[in-house]
Structure formats: structure tokens, C-alpha cells
Amino acid sequence: MDITQQFRRNVRTFYAWIGSVVLLGLSPILALRLIENGTTFWRVAGVIVGAGGALPWMWVLYRIVRQGDEFVRRMHLIAIAITAAATLVVLMTIDWLQRAWFIESPNMMLIWPACLVIWLVALIATKRHFERPE
Amino acid sequence: MKNRIRELRSAKGWSQAELGARVGVSRQAIIAIETGRFDPSLPLAFKLARLFGLAIEDLFHADGN
Numbered sequence: 001m002d003i004t005q006q007f008r009r010n011v012r013t014f015y016a017w018i019g020s021v022v023l024l025g026l027s028p029i030l031a032l033r034l035i036e037n038g039t040t041f042w043r044v045a046g047v048i049v050g051a052g053g054a055l056p057w058m059w060v061l062y063r064i065v066r067q068g069d070e071f072v073r074r075m076h077l078i079a080i081a082i083t084a085a086a087t088l089v090v091l092m093t094i095d096w097l098q099r100a101w102f103i104e105s106p107n108m109m110l111i112w113p114a115c116l117v118i119w120l121v122a123l124i125a126t127k128r129h130f131e132r133p134e
Numbered sequence: 135m136k137n138r139i140r141e142l143r144s145a146k147g148w149s150q151a152e153l154g155a156r157v158g159v160s161r162q163a164i165i166a167i168e169t170g171r172f173d174p175s176l177p178l179a180f181k182l183a184r185l186f187g188l189a190i191e192d193l194f195h196a197d198g199n
Contacts, residue, residue, distance in 0.1 A: 068160075069158065069160050070178060071160060071162060071172055072162075074172065130162075130172055131165060131171075132171070133169065
């Protein structure tokens with residue numbers, strides 16, 4: 001692949017990323033509105049829109065990782081492993097805090113964005129680890 | 135794992151991006167390999183060694199050797 005093709009592919013990926021992030025941000029708002037309608041049909045539609053809004057973003061992320069070289073893949077692999085472990089610890093802690101009556105039942109609407117933040121922090125930390133000077 | 139990539143790249147007058155393009159990886163990958171933070175796969179190590187006209191063991195060596 002020559003440099004022009006690569007540049008075009010990167011530009012397309014960038015716009016796809018922006019578009020998917022916008023969808024990721026808008027889908028919960030739209031899903032909540034659909035669910036508020038109350039009927040089974042609109043509630044099902046709300047679940048599909050709410051959960052499905054993340055799929056384009058996941059697809060673009062998958063494409064980015066696939067297009068990347070072995071270094072990019074390693075970075076993402078480590079970041080995902082850290083995210084999985086950290087998310088498990090967070091969920092277990094919340095569960096035990098709830099079981100011990102320290103907190104009320106948590107709002108899932110706060111937990112899954114927190115998982116995204118954990119992933120982002122893990123990715124930045126991994127990148128910094130690999131790129132820090134000797 | 136230590137390596138001589140920075141030294142050999144400088145001798146050739148290549149930038150990190152240029153070396154990356156020659157072996158099909160990003161500049162970030164070359165930076166991470168040069169600092170020893172990232173050990174390349176065997177195919178990439180072979181590509182690098184071939185590019186510099188060396189055997190892998192002349193390009194990479196274990197820490198302390």
C-alpha cells in the first residue's frame with residue numbers, strides 16, 4: 001500500500017471513529033427516550049438502540065487494531081487485559097459494598113461509562129509505558 | 135532485550151519513521167524497540183536483521199550479554 005492509499009485509509013478511519021463516537025454518545029439519550037414511551041415495542045427498541053449504539057464504535061476499534069502493526073496490537077492487548085482485571089475489581093468491590101449495606105444498588109448507567117474510562121486510562125498508561133525514554 | 139538498532143539506523147542516516155516504513159511498522163514501534171521496551175516478533179526481527187545485513191543474534195542480544 002502506497003503512502004497516498006494509507007493516508008486515505010487513515011482519514012476514512014478517523015471519520016469513522018468520529019461518527020461512531022457520536023453514535024455512542026447519542027444512542028443512550030435516544031434509547032432513554034424510546035423506553036420512556038412505556039410500551040413493550042418501544043422498550044425493546046430502546047434496548048436495541050442503547051446496546052447497539054456501541055457496536056459501530058467497537059467495529060471501528062476492531063478495524064483500527066487490525067490495521068495497526070504488531071506494536072499497536074500488543075498495546076491494545078495489554079490495555080484490554082488491564083481493563084478486564086480492573087473492571088472485575090471495581091464490580092466486585094461495588095458488589096461487596098452493596099452486600100455490606102454501605103451503598104444502595106448501583107446505577108448501571110454509571111458503571112459502563114466507568115468501564116470505558118478504565119479502558120481509556122489503561123490504553124494511555126500502556127502507551128506511556130512503551131514510549132517512555134530509557 | 136537489548137539491540138543495536140539505534141546505532142545502525144543512525145549510521146545509515148535513517149529516521150525512525152523511515153526505518154519503520156522500510157520494515158512495515160510505525161515510528162512508535164521503532165521507538166519502543168530501540169528503547170528496549172518492546173521486543174519485536176520473530177518475523178519483524180528477521181526483517182530488521184536482513185535490512186541491516188546482519189544475523190539476528192548480531193542485532194539483538196539478551197540483557198547483560
